[in-house]
Amino acid sequence: MIGEHVADTLATEPSAASDDVASSGTATRATRLLGAAALVGVAWLAAFGLGFSPADRDQRESVRILYVHVPSAWLAYLAFVVTAVASGLYLFRRSHALGWDRVAGASAEVGVLFMGITLVSGMLWGRLTWGVFWEWDARLTTTAFLFVTYVGYLAVRGLGGSHQQRARRSAVLALLAVLEIPLVHWSVRLWRSLHQEATVLRPDGDVKMDGLMLFTLFVGIVAFTLMYAWLVVHRQRTLAAEDAADDAGLDRALAARRAEVG
Amino acid sequence: MDLSPRTLPDTAAxxxxxxxxxxxxxxxxxxxxxxxxxxxxxxxxxxxxYCNVDEIGRRDGCEEHRRLRVQGTVDAGSVHTDGARTAFTISFHGATLPVRYDGQPGGIFEECQPVVVHGELVNGTFEGDRVEVKHSNEYVAENADRLDSGDVSAESGTCSPPA
Structure with missing residues (x-):
């Protein structure tokens, strides 16, 4: 319990944990700035994605779906990698700081959200371009599996027990689950696939994409990254407050029990 | 925070x-x-x-009377729609295969697009029940394409740009 807050660097105020949770919000000056930057980024993306960028020769207007689909897929990867790193920091450091566990949980929640957006936007694009919503193709299948894995990860976090039990179980799972990401990314090379291969993240660096489209994609990545950071910081803080409320409840129950016995 | 040892819980109660x-x-x-x-x-x-057209009958598993997925490019001028049925030919690396499909393919299906057809090869004709249009990993602006599509058709030799 003592070491728990030491590495809890992202929490608003460690001492707020058991004192006045209700009175302190999760926003600080820094997160307000971050939130404003994310909003500007999304507006910028809307302007380029819906306005300035051209329609595609084959896909026509439906190419605009990619400015949501690709950034959300990359951010989901990033979120799950952050979950794995935070889980490793929790598991392999002697302090076993729950702060890292909450960062892992918050990042996974946001990652599941982005992965869901990836799947839905991809299905809409698939119906318009391929003619079908879904195909049990390597990329689609591995992505669906990744999504379901992290829904399972979140369910395991909710199974109960002490905070340390939750952290240990989920950290082990997160370190295993992150190994699926390379499989998802290279699935289009490993198997013959309906899904196209990577355009930007390709080994030979020969990007075959219209310049303005590529720029719009870049805007999408920036906007989604800011949004991700903003969501994770806030979620991590509400998780800290939840844990503190749990601890406070336990302490109250112990005090009541002692009063009863004494 | 209270760090005094907790008393043992009263298990009976x-x-x-x-x-x-x-x-x-x-x-x-x-x-x-x-x-x-x-x-x-x-x-x-x-x-x-999952066979390319030129692998039919050559690659192990790509033969008649079993379910296949065949990949090829829709030949220019080969698409004929007859009510609910669509007939066209697809080519890949010089080999051509006639396809019949019960329905109208969706997506961006048109001549000169690469497609994947699910179905079965019966007497030299591929009876498809699902057509998916493949999209390459290249993205070209709609109005910058005049020269590009000409180049592509000159390269493949079989597909002239749709009129």
């Missing part, structure tokens, strides 16, 4: 665990089922060989 959270347990079970379904669907679909 201890209440049943106050809250067993069932929702996450049900969710974990559902996740396992969903994972199993995803894997079996993938394996069932992978059973259908």
């Amino acid at each position: 201890s209440p049943t665990p106050s809250r067993r959270r069932w929702a996450p347990i049900v969710l974990v079970a559902l996740v396992l089922v969903a994972g199993g379904v995803i894997v079996t669907q993938f394996l069932r679909s992978a059973v259908d060989y």
Whole structure:
């Protein structure tokens, strides 16, 4: 319990944990700035994605779906990698700081959200371009599996027990689950696939994409990254407050029990 | 924070665990089922060989009377729609295959687009029941294409740009 807050660097105020949770919000000056930057980024993306960028020769207007689909897929990867790193920091450091566990949980929640957006936007694009919503193709299948894995990860976090039990179980799972990401990314090379291969993240660096489209994609990545950071910081803080409320409840129950016995 | 040792709980009078959270347990079970379904669907679909047109009859598994997925480019001028049926030919590396499909392909289906057709090869004609339009990993602006599409058709030799 003592070491728990030491590495809890992202929490608003460690001492707020058991004192006045209700009175302190999760926003600080820094997160307000971050939130404003994310909003500007999304507006910028809307302007380029819906306005300035051209329609595609084959896909026509439906190419605009990619400015949501690709950034959300990359951010989901990033979120799950952050979950794995935070889980490793929790598991392999002697302090076993729950702060890292909450960062892992918050990042996974946001990652599941982005992965869901990836799947839905991809299905809409698939119906318009391929003619079908879904195909049990390597990329689609591995992505669906990744999504379901992290829904399972979140369910395991909710199974109960002490905070340390939750952290240990989920950290082990997160370190295993992150190994699926390379499989998802290279699935289009490993198997013959309906899904196209990577355009930007390709080994030979020969990007075959219209310049303005590529720029719009870049805007999408920036906007989604800011949004991700903003969501994770806030979620991590509400998780800290939840844990503190749990601890406070336990302490109250112990005090009541002692009063009863004494 | 109170760090004094906790007194031992009074086991005789201890209440049943106050809250067993069932929702996450049900969710974990559902996740396992969903994972199993995803894997079996993938394996069932992978059973259908994915062949290029020029591999039909040559590559092991790419033969008649079994379900296949065939990839090729729709030949220019080959698409004929007859009510609910669509007939066209697809080519890949010089080999050509006639396809019949019950329905109208969706997506961006048109001449000179690469497609994947699911179905069965019967007497030299591919009877398709699902047509998917493949999209390459190249993205070209709509109005910058005049020269580009000309180049592509000159390269492949079989597909002139749609009129």
